[in-house]
Amino acid sequence: MAEKLKKAFPNLPICVTTDSLYPCKEMFETCRKLGWHYIMRFKDGSIPSLAKQFYAQASACPGQSFHEVCGDKVRLDYRFVNGLTYEGFTINAAELRDSGVKYPFLFITDYPIVKYSCKRIVEFGRRRWRIENEGFKRQKKHGYQLTHMFSKDYTAMKIHYFLIQVAHAISQLWEHSINLKSLRCSLKEIHCELKMTFLTVLLTAEDIEFAGLRKRILLNRDNPAIVLAAV
Secondary structure: HHHHHHHHOOOOOEEEOOOOOOHHHHHHHHHHHOOEEEEEEEEOOOOHHHHHHHHHHHHHOOHHEEEEOOOOOOOEEEEEEEEEOOOOEEEEEEEEOOOOOOOEEEEEEOOOHHHHHHHHHHHHHHHHHHHHHHHHHHHHHHOOOOOOOOOOOHHHHHHHHHHHHHHHHHHHHHHHOOOOOHHOOOHHHHHHHHHHHHHHOOOOHHHHHHHHEEEEEEEEOOOOEEEEEOO
16 A cells, blocks of 8 residues: 555655554565564554663753643643664654653654654654544444445445545534534434535525535634635
8 A cells, every 4th residue: 555655646745553463574674674663552562672771861861851730730741762773773852741641652753853743743642542543443433334344346335435435524514613612412313414515405506506616614613614615
């Protein structure tokens, strides 16, 4: 897939974010060969020798650690290390210990790390979990039936997956255009209502004409979505 993606978008700058199953020599080689950056979730068991280096160097360099206190007295402790080595690769690492979470977050990357970039690397590393949890997990377990094999034909499978993406995009636009806390019904009931709208409401000539216009959508959770048609 990496080779196909590089061929399709040869000049696109890419940073790969992954879970802790991916850190390995082959993955590092692929990123270096294609000119991609990476931020990967890392656990001690992924590459034990790399973990040992990180903890040793982090303890020896207390100046490469800092902390912040956020709202509700949540403490965030950061530390980072540059110049770890593994199989001929130079790897850097950033760790976050969040007082509101039981376990630490450790990420490895090829980006050089300083105090400012440490926070950014951790931030973008954690975004991968949000994409997975609010994207793929939701499509698997909350009505989209992503795990169901609807067809044995590869083309049909891809078409069905694209339809799932369209449906999920529509639901996200709708959810972000309303204040969910002000509703007296569940999210599931809202989507059932949306589904029935698609099944029962006929499009008017005005709807069809409007669908063909270029539009810009401004989203605000506190107010309804504002749809502006291009002039």
